[in-house]
Amino acid sequence: GAGVSQSPRYKVAKRGQDVALRCDPISGHVSLFWYQQALGQGPEFLTYFQNEAQLDKSGLPSDRFFAERPEGSVSTLKIQRTQQEDSAVYLCASSWVNTEAFFGQGTRLTVV
């Protein structure tokens, strides 16, 4: 596709449930980022991939958060045992190396 595609667009999870969020970057983009955006705040960095290598995961808030990009294209962000504080919009962005990043539409996660 022409842009970054994320699915699902909306996810409601019961507290304690595991969720998986998918990101399909712009074709050929080697860099992929995950951000978390709370209501009324700017996006906060979670993790960064260059191709299949996860080069920075310093922003992941706990070991319940895990991300992968096994073939250097599609990425999945997994959250285990979801908590209410995990409720946010999860944004994926992609770019060529050292160029501007373009964002997907995001997945709005609500934990009830």
Place this chain on the structure above:
Amino acid sequence: QKEVEQNSGPLSVPEGAIASLNCTYSDRGSQSFFWYRQYSGKSPELIMSIYSNGDKEDGRFTAQLNKASQYVSLLIRDSQPSDSATYLCAVTRSGSARQLTFGSGTQLTVLP
């Protein structure tokens, strides 16, 4: 002190006026600076990037960067109601050309 600071607003300007949005950052090693526009419920959309001191103009938008003062601004000339959105300032972290640190955004309303 937050790494990237913006006035949260709301900032209201009449249609046709110049809207001025400001941002300061704390990391002196930051090299790249971006302005994103985010409509309510939508993902951030890149509108300007700037890498060196001075002004950069693109249509009705002008970005200004002063690294000595650690200050970035965005001017929107001939503001239109369609410019009403939240504007996010983002900077790259020193030592990284990739991860972005965002401000909390300034909410702009252009009044018809």
